[in-house]
C-alpha cells in the first residue's frame with residue numbers, strides 16, 4: 001500500500017500506528033535515499049513504544065539497543081560490507097528475539113532478512129512531503145495494513 005505524508009506530524013502519526021502493531025520479534029525494514037526520513041520515523045516508532053532514551057543515528061555502531069515496552073533494536077546497515085559481518089555482530093540473536101528490530105537501509109542485506117517483515121520505503125517529494133510504500137508478510141504486517149486502511153488521515 002502507498003500513503004503520502006504531508007509533513008512530520010503525519011509521519012509521527014504513522015509511527016504511532018506502527019508502534020501499536022508491534023510484537024515480539026517484529027522486524028521493520030526502512031529504505032529510501034539519504035534524508036528520506038528513516039531515522040525520523042524510527043524515533044517516532046520508538047517513542048510510542050516506550051523508549052525514553054533519545055534515538056541517535058547509529059551509523060558507526062550499526063546496532064543500538066534501547067529499552068522500551070519491548071527491547072528495541074535500531075540498526076543502520078549503510079556501512080556494512082557484507083551480510084557475513086551482520087552475523088558476526090549477532091544479527092540472528094536480534095531478529096529472532098523478544099524485541100523489535102528496525103533496520104535502516106535493509107535492502108543492503110536483503111539476502112538475510114527474515115521472510116516475515118514489514119518493508120517501508122520512503123521517498124522525498126519536497127521538504128516536508130514523503131511518499132511511503134508499506135509492504136510485508138506475516139501477522140504484524142496484516143494487522144498494520146488493516147489499521148492503515150481504517151485511517152483517513154493520509155487519503
Ligand SMILES: Nc1ncnc2c1ncn2[C@@H]1O[C@H](COP(=O)(O)OP(=O)(O)OP(=O)(O)O)[C@@H](O)[C@H]1O
Pocket residue numbers: 005006007008009011032033034035036037038039040041057104127128129130
Ligand atoms: N514528513 C517528514 N517525515 C520525515 N522526515 C521529515 C519530514 N518532513 C521533513 N523531514 C525532515 O527530513 C529529515 C530526514 O532525516 P532522517 O535522518 O530521518 O533521514 P534518513 O532517511 O534517516 O537519512 P540517512 O539515510 O542519512 O540515515 C529530517 O531533518 C526531518 O526533520
Ligand SMILES: [Mg+2]
Pocket residue numbers: 038039040057076104
Ligand atoms: Mg538515518
